[in-house]
Amino acid sequence: MxxxxxxxxxxxxxxxxxxxxxxxxxxxxxxxxxxxxxxxxxxxxxxxxxxxxxxxxxxxxxxxxxxxxxxxxxxxxxxxxxKTTIIPLEVVIRNVAAGSIVRRIGVEEKRIFNPPVIELFYKDDDLGDPLINDQHALLLSDSTPEDLKKIKAMALQVNEQLQAFFKEINLQLVDFKLEFGRNAAGEIVLSDEVSPDTCRLWDIATGEKMDKDVFREDLGDLVTVYDNILSRLEAKQ
Amino acid sequence: MxxxxxxxxxxxxxxxxxxxxxxxxxxxxxxxxxxxxxxxxxxxxxxxxxxxxxxxxxxxxxxxxxxxxxxxxxxxxxxxxxKTTIIPLEVVIRNVAAGSIVRRIGVEEKRIFNPPVIELFYKDDDLGDPLINDQHALLLSDSTPEDLKKIKAMALQVNEQLQAFFKEINLQLVDFKLEFGRNAAGEIVLSDEVSPDTCRLWDIATGEKMDKDVFREDLGDLVTVYDNILSRLEAKQ
Ligand SMILES: Nc1ncnc2c1ncn2[C@@H]1O[C@H](COP(=O)(O)OP(=O)(O)O)[C@@H](O)[C@H]1O
Ligand SMILES: Nc1ncnc2c1ncn2[C@@H]1O[C@H](COP(=O)(O)OP(=O)(O)O)[C@@H](O)[C@H]1O
Ligand SMILES: [Mg+2]
Ligand SMILES: [Mg+2]
Missing domain, CATH: 3.30.200.20 (Phosphorylase Kinase; domain 1)
Structure with missing residues (x-):
């Protein structure tokens, strides 16, 4: 194949x-x-x-x-x-303040965002994936205002669904990053991955971090944590 | 007094x-x-x-x-x-790419922005005045979506007026920073200063930088340049 x-x-x-x-x-x-x-x-x-x-x-x-x-x-x-043509935006949805937003704008860690905060980053490793605003996104991503509206609406829908999905296995969806692409039919579709590498997930019972922050912050064994998430998902079916 | x-x-x-x-x-x-x-x-x-x-x-x-x-x-x-209660936003309008936006998102220097790009920065020296998006601005500045809309509309009006103002003295208005505040009557009014410290101004004939970049980039004598701008303004009346 x-x-x-x-x-x-x-x-x-x-x-x-x-x-x-x-x-x-x-x-x-x-x-x-x-x-x-x-x-x-x-x-x-x-x-x-x-x-x-x-x-x-x-x-x-x-x-x-x-x-x-x-x-x-x-x-x-x-x-x-x-196969899609990736739109060079990292679309981040935040339900709870954690990570870079705390350092960047000084909001208190664990502050609840209601509605969720949507952030756009320009997917460019050389520039360090900088935060951008909507106007920058239009300039940089070859998208129309309607495309951007659609992307944000889809990201919020994904958030609703993923919150429910992870709640079933006792995980709080703190924030996550999405990428979108255009398929051969010209439709904007969710692309890339959704995994503990791209989501912040906190155990609802203990508050424990169960995502890539375990690696970022040297909190324990990453593989044990990812294995635990997969086991919970397999158990729920 | x-x-x-x-x-x-x-x-x-x-x-x-x-x-x-x-x-x-x-x-x-x-x-x-x-x-x-x-x-x-x-x-x-x-x-x-x-x-x-x-x-x-x-x-x-x-x-x-x-x-x-x-x-x-x-x-x-x-x-x-x-006296106003300053809204803690630095509202930047860019007609031409120069300075931080070139480094931040990699657009080519001197690229024309039409429509002008509006950027919001959170006025907080400890955080280094970070770029923010509209949702951050609402969280951080105690403003409503209507206030933000009003601020942006005023900033664009100021841009129209200032482009004409500076063109009369042979200067191109590349970009500038505004601050807004609420006065005693609760109205949002333009506050702070508008000067060669807060605008990028390029001589239309020679392309020479005639603003604080002379100091930032050690291009020459700042006072001579500012004196030149004041003289041009005095001459036009
Ligand atoms: N459906 C798709 N079509 C084309 N490219 C994709 C698709 N899904 C994901 N990609 C791209 O695959 C690349 C490889 O993924 P990854 O290793 O995560 O890259 P990165 O180092 O950019 O994070 C990324 O550039 C991602 O945008
Ligand atoms: N009309 C006003 N009412 C209250 N404060 C104002 C007004 N105009 C400007 N300011 C504030 O005056 C302060 C002093 O100006 P400046 O020396 O430029 O400060 P900064 O170091 O913050 O740039 C700034 O915080 C500015 O926001
Ligand atoms: Mg990736
Ligand atoms: Mg100032």
């Missing part, structure tokens, strides 16, 4: 698919990176957890009416997706 | 006015600061130039229907203004 390596990112390899230019294979790596690539490590099994967790998330979102690139998990570390 | 020193900022002292709590005296200092106070110097006469130039700008804006805090220049370095 998979053909040529098209691109290698920090967390995934992207392969073309033989005889179908509208599909890609995403192969999840064991690498963990943080702080724009400054902190790096490898964790045996991490790629498998992110692939399987992300697949479950996209299946749930599909069942709840969210259009995405996701087709199917192919094996333990790979998934088949629709 | 002026009574007690209420506050000393990087560029101005702010005094109360005896027997009138609705007024303030702004006293322009000779200090120049850049890069959030990291680079500092004193320039004999700078306070006078900024006071007299800012007074001329506010008079022009008043004649062209912009509500502001400005009452009158009292002497060479001081002006009488309405």
């Amino acid at each position: 998979k053909d040529k390596l098209l691109y290698e990112g920090k967390a995934k390899q992207v392969f073309t698919v033989a005889d179908n230019p509208e599909l890609l294979v995403l192969s999840y790596k064991n690498d963990a990176t943080a702080f724009n690539g400054v902190k790096k490590a490898q964790f045996q099994g991490k790629g498998r957890y992110n692939n399987l967790i992300s697949a479950k998330v996209f299946e749930y979102l599909h069942q709840h009416g969210i259009n995405s690139h996701f087709k199917e998990a192919l094996n333990e570390t790979e998934q088949l997706v629709e | 002026k009574d007690k020193l209420l506050y000393e900022g990087k560029a101005k002292q702010v005094f109360t006015v005896a027997d009138n709590p609705e007024l303030l005296v702004l006293s322009y200092k000779n200090d120049a600061t850049a890069f959030n106070g990291v680079k500092k110097a004193q320039f004999q006469g700078k306070g006078r130039y900024n006071n007299l130039i800012s007074a001329k700008v506010f008079e022009y804006l008043h004649q062209h229907g912009i509500n502001s805090h400005f009452k009158e220049a009292l002497n060479e370095t001081e002006q009488l203004v309405e």
Whole structure:
């Protein structure tokens, strides 16, 4: 099925698919990176957890009416997706203040955002993925105001669905990052991954951090935490 | 007239006015600061130039229907203004790409923005005046969405007027920073200063920088440049 390596990112390899230019294979790596690539490590099994967790998330979102690139998990570390032209925006939704927003604008950690805060970052590693405003997004992303409105509305819908999804396994969805792309039909669809690498998830009972912050802040064993999330997801079905 | 020193900022002292709590005296200092106070110097006469130039700008804006805090220049370095509760936003309007936006999002220097780009920064020296989006502004500035809309509309009106104002003296208005405040009547009015410290101004004939960038980038003698702007303004009347 998979053909040529098209691109290698920090967390995934992207392969073309033989005889179908509208599909890609995403192969999840064991690498963990943080702080724009400054902190790096490898964790045996991490790629498998992110692939399987992300697949479950996209299946749930599909069942709840969210259009995405996701087709199917192919094996333990790979998934088949629709090829999209990625819109170079990282769309962050925050339900609770944590991480960079606390340092950037001085809001108190754990402050509840109601409505959730939407932030746009320009997906550009050389510039350090800077925060941008809507006007910058229009200049930089080749999107129309309607596209941006659609992207934000979709991100808020994903937030509603994901809050419910994670609550069922006793996790609070603090914040997360999404990427959107345009498929061959020109539709804007949710792309990339949704995993504990791209979400902040706090255990509802204990408050424990159960996401990449375990790596960022050296809080414990990342693989144990990701294994715990996958077990909870498997148990709920 | 002026009574007690209420506050000393990087560029101005702010005094109360005896027997009138609705007024303030702004006293322009000779200090120049850049890069959030990291680079500092004193320039004999700078306070006078900024006071007299800012007074001329506010008079022009008043004649062209912009509500502001400005009452009158009292002497060479001081002006009488309405006391406002400053909204802690630095509202930046950019007609041409220069300065931080080039480094931040990688747009090409001198690129024309049409429509102009509006940026909001949270006025907080400890945080380094970070760029924020509209939702942050609502959280941080005690403003309503209507207030923010009004502020942006006023900033764009000021831009129209200032472009014409500076064009008359052969200067291109590249970008500038505004502050707004609420007066005793609860109205949002333009406050603070509009001077070569807060605008980027390029000579239309030569392209020469005629603003605080002369200090930021060590391009020449700041006082000569500010004196040149004041002379051009005095000549046009
Ligand atoms: N459906 C898709 N079509 C095309 N590219 C995609 C799709 N989904 C994700 N990508 C891109 O795959 C790349 C590899 O992912 P990742 O390793 O996470 O990269 P990065 O280092 O940019 O975070 C990213 O640039 C991501 O935007
Ligand atoms: N009309 C006004 N009422 C109250 N404060 C004002 C008014 N106009 C300007 N200010 C404030 O005066 C202070 C002094 O100005 P400045 O020296 O430029 O300060 P800063 O170091 O914050 O740039 C600033 O905090 C500015 O917001
Ligand atoms: Mg990624
Ligand atoms: Mg100032």
